[in-house]
Amino acid sequence: MDVDLEEIADKIVNKCMRVEEDEVIIVSGGIHNFELVEDIAVNIKKNGAFPVLRANTERLRKKMTEEVDKDLLEKTPEHMIRWLDDVDGRIGIDSQKDPRILQQLSEEKIGAQRKARKPIQDKINEEKIRWTGIGYPTEEKAEMYGIDYEEFWDMFWKALNVDYDEMMKRGQKIAEPLQEGDEVHITSEKGTDLEFSIGERNIIVDDGIISEEDKESGFVGNNLPCGEVFCAPIEDSANGKAFFDVAFYRGNEIRGIEATFEDGKLVDATAEKNEELFHEVIENAQGDKKRIGELGIGINPEVHRAIGYTITDEKIMGSIHLALGENKMFGGENDSSLHWDLVMLDPSLEVNGEKVMDNGEHLV
Template sequence: MLTRPQLEKYADVLLWGLTTSRVEPYKPGDVVLVQYELPALRLAEAVYAKLLARGLNPVPRLALTPRMEKDFYSLADEAQLVFQAPGQAVLHENVHGAMHLLAPESLTHLSAIDPKRIAAAAVARKPLRDILVRREEKGEFGWTLCLYPTRELAEKAGMTAREYAAQVTAACFLKEAEPVAVWRGLYEEAREIKSWLGSFEAVALHIESDNVDLTVTPGEHRRWLGLSGHNIPSFEIFTSPDWRGTSGRYYADQPSYRSGNYVRGVRLTFTDGVVTDIAAEQGEAFVRKQLAMDPGASRLGEFSLTDKRFSKINRFMANTLYDENFGGPHGNCHVAVGSSYSDTFDGDPATLDGARKEALGFNDSALHWDLVNTEPKRVRARLADGRETTIYEDGQFRY
């Protein structure tokens, strides 16, 4: 799918992303987990060599194949479903970075699995994720995520393999002579926009499009994040709002694949911060089960905007990493139901305990599901003095 020079450039960009995603610099001897799916083997090999050259200790892990994953959810008994391999917690307590190379060979192999079984396994793994969140809050851990093009992705997105790979290379600037330099430039532009957004100290955001009329409360002690190296590519600028102040209706016109299920046309109504009505043009039963996963699954964990001037993505990609960064003619906004990001706290996230997060309205859940709207829209910020100002319109920030 990608040429050797493109693979080397991709690996360089991922190294930039991993380095940028962590507060503290990496030191020789630090441990980096490299989790990859089989089609991404050549990219994993390129990354592995570059990590070694940096004096780091890569730990490669091959993800489950579609058959193994289907067999797990089909055949595992209740104890096996929540089983955690010995040493997992030890690894999570000692790993300094992680790279996740997504390359799915199937998007629908879990379509016949009861979503409750998938949810049970996700809830069981949450303590491991919490370890990494805590360590990231302390600046001890960083991560990055990318996508390697596969024929399955291309087919589900309605493209040829060549067209799909072209979207990936364009989005990650792999045809540029120095793609890392391009990412550094975007990083600086995004930093200025985030600072501008933070200067408003908005008490509410109002999002309007043909099918969206939603009010989101940014909350106290929040900051905007984005282009932090965590996701490659990443053009979104986001915050984790106070979930209690969410009200109105939201519509995701962008379809999504999740846990083997194809979902389209999700409509959510929020009342006093909680989803009170759910509808979908396809996959409604699955959506309802996902949002019933735990108490936080029906609350808002993220609000995000993507500027069309940054993103080169102009097609549905059948993958959330790309679809949540869609540029196209109108940019996009997306919300995530489920867990919030504690690093949107404007102080030291390491000082946040569970009680403090709850008091500030940071949501907690085993779920984090991004739902994308690409309609033309306007986003207005309501300020403490009652004034309103438009911060986003025609697919771009009014910066």
């Protein structure tokens, strides 16, 4: 599949972010996808706005983590918080070409870096700075996920190039029963049996477009590929068990996670693979890291299988993901350095006793 990066850059700037004259937009990515960063920057400038470019690499992150002391890594760059007063938006492209390079890094030091970034993320949320987070397929990722590179490439770009207006319509259909309901019950043949409340929390449709309605609701971010309906559950309401099929963390596969929640808090978890890593990630985070933070429903028709790449897995049509940790950015109360999406396949979902999904099939 041929991909026109200039066309995609135009779509990101003008359809998704709707960049306006005199705005300051940070654009970041990796060396391997910097051509897309450049094309986005050109489109921003064509609108009379000002792009600020940043690049990162696995080598830099690895050396920084290994060679810098923990107490220095957890220092927040205060100048960045001040600088954000002049920033209107952020566009971030996945800078990792080969996440496996980061597999053996100290989780304690990763937690320190996450702690340092937390005040910056808080500032972004408080100031309602628009953002778009964009994935990027590479041969190294395909090898890590065990998927043919051409299949990965095609699936990713088809998922990114969906009709955003149709996505919005599909998302609104799924959102309606959630907006009108309160009590959520998720089950699956793999052992999920979880109940929680969503109260009157805002139901958000990630349709790839940051609209005026989104700005009014207070949530001004999206992912590309897009395609999910999500909200912040009432934090102390979740009780039961949830089974998550697969997750990747810094190039490490975590498979078959069975999590138990009591009053919204993760109280026990096992995993078929890399259970120790799962617990290590959580223990080295700060704040409400064990609280349920998100209910998300995938609605992208071009994503057909889970591979471990969260930005596509959570968009699978008929999947559900739950997150641990931070959710203040979209109307919740959890304050944490961690936001970790965990995906379950083929779930059933009821809202106030009405079946909305059945074994991964949408019924509305």
